[in-house]
Amino acid sequence: MTRRTWMSNWPVYRQIAGTDRLGRGVAARSPGTAAAEPRTERAQRVVSSICPYCAVGCAQQVYVERVNGTDTVTQIEGHPDSPVSQGRLCPKGAASKQLVTNPGRQTSVLYRRPYGTAWEALSLDRAMDMITDRVIKARAEHWQEHWQSQRARRTLAMASLGGATLDNEENYLIKKLWSALGAIQIENQARI
Amino acid sequence: MGNRLFGPLADVAADAGYTEPPRRMGFFTDTSVCIGCKACEVACKEWNALPEPDAGMMALTGMSYDNTVELGANSWRHVAFIEQERPVPAPAGNGNGHAGAGAGAQRWLMASDVCKHCTHAACLDVCPTGALVRTEFGSVVVQSDVCNGCAYCVSACPFGVIDRREDDGRAWKCTLCYDRLRGGLEPACAKACPTDSIQFGPLDELREAAAVRLADLHASGETGARLYGHDPSDGIGGAGAFFLLLDEPEIYGLPPDPVVTTRDLPAMWRWAGAAAAVMVAGIGMAFAGRSARPGG
């Protein structure tokens, strides 16, 4: 594919008086058209990623541009080098920029107190502290050292569900901490 | 070469004044391998940052899996779904299986429609402001910085492709991803398409590939397969975006014999100088009329 460079060398008089007598092509080009280029050319970085939806594992390229001082994802599309997907994406993969940038994302911590009828704001640090206390308490209050006289060393007071959209590293630490806590009710979509 | 409004045209970009243009680029949409996933619709909207619909406006149409309905200002690819049942010979001695007499072979046609980027584009011919333009790749694009929303193009298009956007009043349609082509990238829909139903490339090569594919399908017994928009001698001089269909064009909502609506217009009703003047006016208007809508 030839690039745009040849276009800019054309003298304007040839557009007017020259070959495009009907004014449907060269002569009618607007500044916007003349300046057209893919926005991905403005990206500072192209990051290698994998589609977060199904398990086919299509490779993605994530274009990051600094917009108003903030690194912003401006485009996600298929990575042509992948032997799995060769640059292709399904509608969900093709929509995955919106998964990141859509305004419906909840980006602050919310808290609903017992019997509450509305969400309240809570700092992340405070939420982490409250959750830590609740884990320690539930575990202490519902510890089963034995089950039917056999050693069990566990608690059935906490459950966990999820992991199938998580990274392996995340699942690994969840299972590791969960086991050290003595909690066993841990499940994910693989069972659902 | 003379400027013409109908009939075969060997080099559409040269006709529009480009010297040594690149090869004419286009789409070949092979609907026989379309799975109706709509990746093309989404990839197009995401790349072109088309306006998002209001949540309250989203409703089921009941037309098979088609909730996009048609090409429009905010949908530049549209996948049609056609459910068919064709009679098949009844299996001998088989009283069971599918209930109901005469149950035939099921067929679910899917086809991704798009602007045809006609060789003789009526939208382009009727545009009084020079907003519509033939690009060096042979495609037809609306220049949003020129368009004043007069909508002459809307009624001129024999396919009902081009459409005015309600909020900004301007006309919009597929650009064959003109910006991407300028950067050496293929259009977003063709790149995403999981089954290569949408193929992008030099139009002459696509026509050759389409002929081979058609022959293969005919050999395998798919006798209803046909090409649509590939023929330079048709009423639009051949499309820059043509199709392989498995049934009559009308089944897909396509006109059977489209003719450029400006065919009978006296030639040369515009001249180049006027086009340039309009362009200047159009720029001013574009700044005045630019929508405050974010990019989506």
Place this chain on the structure above:
Amino acid sequence: MAECHPVAFGWVVEAKRRGATVLHLDPRFTRTSALADHHIPVRVGGDIVLLGALVNHVLSGRHEFREYVSAYTNAADILPEDFTDTEDGAGLFSGYDPGSRRYDNTTWQPTGERDETLEHPRCVFQVLKRHFARYTPELVEAVCGVSRQDFALLADALVAGSGRERTTVWVYAVGWTQHTTGVQHIRTAAILQLLLGNMGRPGGGIMALRGHASIQGSTDIPTLFDLLPGYLPMPRVEDDSLKAYLTRLPDTGFWGLKDAYTVSLLKAWFGDAATAENDYCLDYLPRLSGDHGTYSTVLDMIEGKVSGYFLWGQNPAVGSAGSRLQRLGLAKLDWLVVRDLALIESATFWQDSNEIATGELDPTRCATEVFFLPAAAHVEKEGSFTNTQRMLQWHDKAVDPPGDARSDLWFIYHLGKRIRAKLAGSTDDRDRPLLDLTWTYPEEGEDAEPNAEAVLREVNGYGPGGRLLNGFTELAADGSTSCGAWIYSGCFAGGVNQTARRKPHTEQSWVAPEWGWAWPANRRILYNRASADPQGRPWSEKKAYVWWDEQASQWTGHDVPDFERAKPPGFRPERGASGPAALAGTDPFIMLADGRGHLFVPSGLADGPLPAHYEPAESPVRNSVYGQDDSPVSKLYPDHAITHDQVGGHSAAYPCVVTTYRLTEHHTAGGMSRTLSRLSELQPELFCEISPALAADRGLENGGWATIITARSAIEARVLVTRRVRPLRLSDGSVIHHVGLPYHWGTAGLVRGDTVNDLLPFAVDPNVLIQESKVATCQIVAGRRPRGPALTVLVNEHRRAAGLGDLPGGPERGNG
């Protein structure tokens, strides 16, 4: 496949272009059917009959790949005299105890004798023949509604597409697994593939199409109750020592290295605290005593037995079967932590769930504390996903997550750090595992994000001196190595993150071994030694994949051989050998104790050594294969679920079959698609798909509304009348109508609708505890459903007509 895995289906289209025949078995005509050469509609729940008839077709027509079957399967094993088949036991195998609904598999164990001629009446091959003899095309027609013509087409294509020169692949998804007999569906396919020589060979196999980005990874490194990383079992209460624990795995084959895998895992977790003297801290792990799966846990929640619940990108209020019970369970917790991108229904149940309308839930009486913690999206963190082909692919971080959003790695790491800090001075024995846990990872940036590569290095494993291991064969049982998941060992071989490899497919072989990294040992096809004949030669040049190189005295080929590289085909084990040394040079199935593919499975399955057809837990018909109607060992959670009755009043009250599924345009419970306008607009409303015949019978109009009622709930959906859903006529003259329902909607998001999972029961497979989402019985009527308490009244009217009591878990039980 075209519906839920469109990009993978692109390869099917490519195969079809090159001459492959594509057959699609599905109750509905879907977007996959549209591109297949043939679509064969089959009644939901009839899969074992259909597949079993194919087994019978292969055996009775002598179409099996005899050389492969003789050399690579357990066809020659002789079974004991006291083994009885379903043929003799009225639909039950020997060893059944009706009281506990369990099998004792003692009588299923082979005697140790073999008959290589496969003629002995008690050899597996002959037992198999007799077992499947009643699975005939006529039975398929009667049970599945598949015509004999369609069956013949399928059987002929399968046989013609298998052998030395050709292979056939079966591709399945949850249409096979979400049944009370789900595991046996895959088993039947496995028998077929072994008989036809389609395992371990290019273009063969049984491919599971998994639905989430790393659902394979979350099984390998399991966020599952019954497993430890690398498919090691969780200890049970009776495992009172490392030695006792290890007896639960085979001694021979590659499981024979179980001590090295287990000890290395414990070293990775408990570091220096894990010593030979203390059994490497095996005692630190909690023990199982039964079913701790998600459904029994939810029932425990309803009974107030569970204090806290963490949800990680999971939305059970919409996505889990019996979702009404899921929500009632959430309402009885002390606290709930939801980590997601948006406010999903599982976080907002106290505001907007249907049970508030029905009066079953009153927010002012619901005590559950809810913490919503925003999660980072995939481009806002780094880490690896394992795709459906067992391939790990690293994804880099592109941007920081917004606001309070953090990766789940950040959350679990800092939660652990805080817990450990608060318990630092504890002398309580139960806190030792937490305090001895290795929990030090480099922190990066303002948010103190733990380094994900450091975690993956721990998973890969270290040897003496902190050297990264190159693979699981370097693991030792003496405590000198550590490894977080033995099957992933080698993903950091040579100190390089192998999962991040991105060599273009155009610059490497068609196997593409340098893109990402597949477990184990970067092998792309498992058991690939079977791609060569017993002498080590490819079965055919066309299908050459891995072979024995005589000159180099090693296995070689296009892929990494899934075999000991230097073990010659002629190798025969010494008597009493253990571990890999116990397998011969002709035993390709190296994870099995005998190295052979199991046509007959003596242990490991709860529901029998051979597949047998049972009707779903809810079915409109009786079992016409055996006297036993439904699975004798399925788990039905009787207090809360279901209508387990195939006949009588039930079939009049719930005469149709409902099946649920996904659409291309959405993702599972919708948390990642209903929030996106680009996807929401494509499928904006819940609909049901029904045939014109059913529509005419019930007065349903295309685009109108219908109410679908089961013994659990009633929902409303817009109607799509389509010939793609066909009534199936069974041989007794009965006509089965299917009601198809995609399940993506709920009360949140840009597009909303009733929750289809409200309709489904808690009925699960006894092997893996996966619920029967693919089939239940229902009634369908015209119009929208009633609002408020009238909904419960409607459901109870139908329950009473079916001879069931009122809906359990009502207001008095559901409120907080």
